[in-house]
Amino acid sequence: MGRYIVRRLLQAVVILFTLSIVVFILLRVAPGANPALVRCGLNCPKERLAALEEEMGLNGPLFPVSFSADAPIVDFHSDSQYGNWAQSLFDGSLGKDWNDNPVGAELQRRLPVTLELLIITTLLTVVVGVPFGIISAVARNSPADYLVRFSSVLALAIPNFWLGTLVLLIPQDQWGYAPPITTAVSFFDSPWDNLRQYVPPAAVLAAVSAASIMRLTRSSMLEVMRQDYIRTARSKGLREQRIIGRHAMKNALIPVATVLGLQVAGLFGGAIIVESIFNLPGVGIYTLGALLQKQYQVAQTLTLYIGAIVVLLNLFVDVMYAWLDPRIRYS
Amino acid sequence: MALERTGIIISGLETPAPARRRGRRVLHLIRQNPLGFFGLAIVLLFGFVAIFGTVVAPSDARAISAGGFQESPSLDHFLGTDHLGRDMFSRVIIGSRISLTVGFLSVIFGTLVGTAIGIFSGYVGGSVDNFIQRTVDTAIAFPALLLLLILTAVMGPSMRTIIIAVGIAIIPGVARVVRGAVLSERNNQYVEAARALGASTLRILVFHITPNVGALSIVIMTTLLGTAILAEASLAFLGLGIPSSVTWGQDVNDARSTFPFHFWQAFAPGAAITLTVLGFNLLGDALRDIFDPRLRGRL
Numbered sequence: 001m002g003r004y005i006v007r008r009l010l011q012a013v014v015i016l017f018t019l020s021i022v023v024f025i026l027l028r029v030a031p032g033a034n035p036a037l038v039r040c041g042l043n044c045p046k047e048r049l050a051a052l053e054e055e056m057g058l059n060g061p062l063f064p065v066s067f068s069a070d071a072p073i074v075d076f077h078s079d080s081q082y083g084n085w086a087q088s089l090f091d092g093s094l095g096k097d098w099n100d101n102p103v104g105a106e107l108q109r110r111l112p113v114t115l116e117l118l119i120i121t122t123l124l125t126v127v128v129g130v131p132f133g134i135i136s137a138v139a140r141n142s143p144a145d146y147l148v149r150f151s152s153v154l155a156l157a158i159p160n161f162w163l164g165t166l167v168l169l170i171p172q173d174q175w176g177y178a179p180p181i182t183t184a185v186s187f188f189d190s191p192w193d194n195l196r197q198y199v200p201p202a203a204v205l206a207a208v209s210a211a212s213i214m215r216l217t218r219s220s221m222l223e224v225m226r227q228d229y230i231r232t233a234r235s236k237g238l239r240e241q242r243i244i245g246r247h248a249m250k251n252a253l254i255p256v257a258t259v260l261g262l263q264v265a266g267l268f269g270g271a272i273i274v275e276s277i278f279n280l281p282g283v284g285i286y287t288l289g290a291l292l293q294k295q296y297q298v299a300q301t302l303t304l305y306i307g308a309i310v311v312l313l314n315l316f317v318d319v320m321y322a323w324l325d326p327r328i329r330y331s
Numbered sequence: 332m333a334l335e336r337t338g339i340i341i342s343g344l345e346t347p348a349p350a351r352r353r354g355r356r357v358l359h360l361i362r363q364n365p366l367g368f369f370g371l372a373i374v375l376l377f378g379f380v381a382i383f384g385t386v387v388a389p390s391d392a393r394a395i396s397a398g399g400f401q402e403s404p405s406l407d408h409f410l411g412t413d414h415l416g417r418d419m420f421s422r423v424i425i426g427s428r429i430s431l432t433v434g435f436l437s438v439i440f441g442t443l444v445g446t447a448i449g450i451f452s453g454y455v456g457g458s459v460d461n462f463i464q465r466t467v468d469t470a471i472a473f474p475a476l477l478l479l480l481i482l483t484a485v486m487g488p489s490m491r492t493i494i495i496a497v498g499i500a501i502i503p504g505v506a507r508v509v510r511g512a513v514l515s516e517r518n519n520q521y522v523e524a525a526r527a528l529g530a531s532t533l534r535i536l537v538f539h540i541t542p543n544v545g546a547l548s549i550v551i552m553t554t555l556l557g558t559a560i561l562a563e564a565s566l567a568f569l570g571l572g573i574p575s576s577v578t579w580g581q582d583v584n585d586a587r588s589t590f591p592f593h594f595w596q597a598f599a600p601g602a603a604i605t606l607t608v609l610g611f612n613l614l615g616d617a618l619r620d621i622f623d624p625r626l627r628g629r630l
Contacts, residue, residue: 011465015465015466015469023481026481026485027481027484027485029485153609153612153613154605154609156608156612157557157605157606157608157609157612158601158605158608159561159564159565159568159580159583159601159604159605159608160565161564161565161568161569161580161583161584162583162597162600162601162604162605163601165583165586165587165597165601166594166597166598166601168587169586169587169593169594169597170594173593173594174594262471262472265472265473265474266472266474266475267474268474268477269474269475269476269477270476272474272476272477272480272569273476273565273568273569276569277587287477287480288480288569291480291481291484292484292570292571294484299481299484303477303481306473306474306477307469307473310469310472310473310474311469311472313472314468314469314472
């Protein structure tokens with residue numbers, strides 16, 4: 001297992017290195033991405049633009065290594081754009097945006113917002129998805145089962161941005177109520193205001209993920225309930241509650257736990273949407289803004305950051321899978 | 332029908348029905364999959380509406396002040412009007428064009444590429460397969476919306492770039508499912524028989540494995556259509572849609588960014604997205620049940 005983890009970590013480094021280069025190049029091919037022009041503003045005189053480009057290090061070589069057909073075929077640069085970015089990733093400043101503010105400081109401010117949003121979402125997903133999935137499987141083909149299945153099929157079809165818009169618009173339209181959307185309130189300062197801010201967007205996000213967790217729990221439960229050891233438990237005369245609670249659930253929830261782990265990373269896409277609808281100053285809205293304004297120095301850091309989370313989550317989920325189900329062995 | 336033929340090959344249970352029994356079989360299929368039929372009906376309705384949109388729509392979808400501003404539904408405007416007085420019913424009808432076009436083209440593109448990668452990866456195996464699967468794992472777990480945002484930001488929003496971006500976003504999912512199917516097909520006796528008869532690897536891949544995985548691809552395509560439509564709508568909602576066009580996602584965005592808020596304005600386009608995606612999902616589920624006999628009658 002130890003060797004497996006080490007190998008996966010090495011693979012992760014390779015994947016992230018590749019990702020960093022791909023993103024770095026992609027965002028520079030993007031049309032209209034000249035930070036100096038944006039900082040200088042409309043009607044920017046040519047000399048000023050050139051000076052700014054020089055100052056912001058945009059004229060330097062892109063990569064620390066360059067190749068040419070002439071005499072020194074391989075050229076090394078100590079002051080390249082990619083090199084400087086990579087260095088900023090290691091010293092923690094994470095690069096700078098167009099106004100020379102370090103991305104790291106901004107992230108530090110915004111990360112708690114997105115984190116709380118995703119934690120509440122995950123809690124809601126589990127609390128709604130798992131019990132209803134189990135009820136649906138145990139009471140198969142009952143009205144309750146049909147209701148659960150119908151609502152999950154419906155929830156999977158509803159676009160989260162529409163749900164979010166309605167959750168915001170209907171109370172405003174009908175009763176003039178709006179969640180406090182000025183600034184983020186810390187949970188520890190004022191729990192009630194904090195939850196009023198975070199629960200509606202989290203519920204919107206959780207609607208879709210709870211639906212898929214519900215479906216998965218149901219099918220996983222049905223699969224397990226068909227197995228021999230459940231029949232043995234029944235023939236031993238155990239009560240149904242105990243069979244479901246102690247024997248079936250333990251095994252049925254293993255795939256659910258792994259999928260849940262993978263979903264957390266995917267939820268970030270939803271965070272972009274609900275953060276912009278509910279005006280939460282989190283990482284999602286920051287990423288969207290960086291991409292829309294072509295702030296590639298910010299966007300590349302955020303993308304790599306999210307890529308790293310995804311890769312580590314993947315590894316964590318695989319390891320957890322083997323730990324929960326000892327029949328699984330990696331080599 | 333090509334679909335039926337591949338279905339027969341996969342299940343191996345059915346024999347070609349005489350023409351007079353075929354009608355009864357269709358009825359039987361409908362009775363077995365009422366939800367799937369419902370999905371098909373929705374899909375056909377929106378397809379019809381998209382093709383004959385300009386004929387069906389009561390007024391020009393772009394005509395400003397076709398009615399009053401932000402009206403609630405009435406006999407004149409079935410779904411109300413938006414902040415510029417445009418008829419929402421007509422906008423929903425015309426909006427179906429972008430959704431369905433982007434949905435179909437991107438799914439065809441993504442499924443073709445994904446199927447090819449999956450077949451290749453699964454049949455070749457070894458370290459190539461391992462490498463492709465690691466990349467696929469990462470790509471699947473990577474937030475799809477972020478990938479779409481990066482691609483459209485880089486390529487600039489247009490019909491073509493959105494189709495390509497949505498297509499790229501669904502490639503990894505398709506590749507993984509198809510690879511799994513190839514792995515299980517590869518060990519079947521008919522592949523062994525073909526190899527014993529001296530068929531080359533390429534021949535086995537193209538003439539034996541692809542037709543059998545093809546049915547699966549069609550099922551995946553149907554389910555993915557819903558995903559693709561959602562993806563396009565999300566992009567449009569975030570302001571990266573196809574410029575100067577009528578789209579459902581953009582209309583929902585309009586509703587939340589104009590004051591005063593009027594919830595009817597957001598209701599209609601979002602409901603249209605939900606219905607279309609629901610239709611494709613139900614149809615996809617039904618097709619899976621029909622094509623995959625192991626799942627038939629169990630789900």
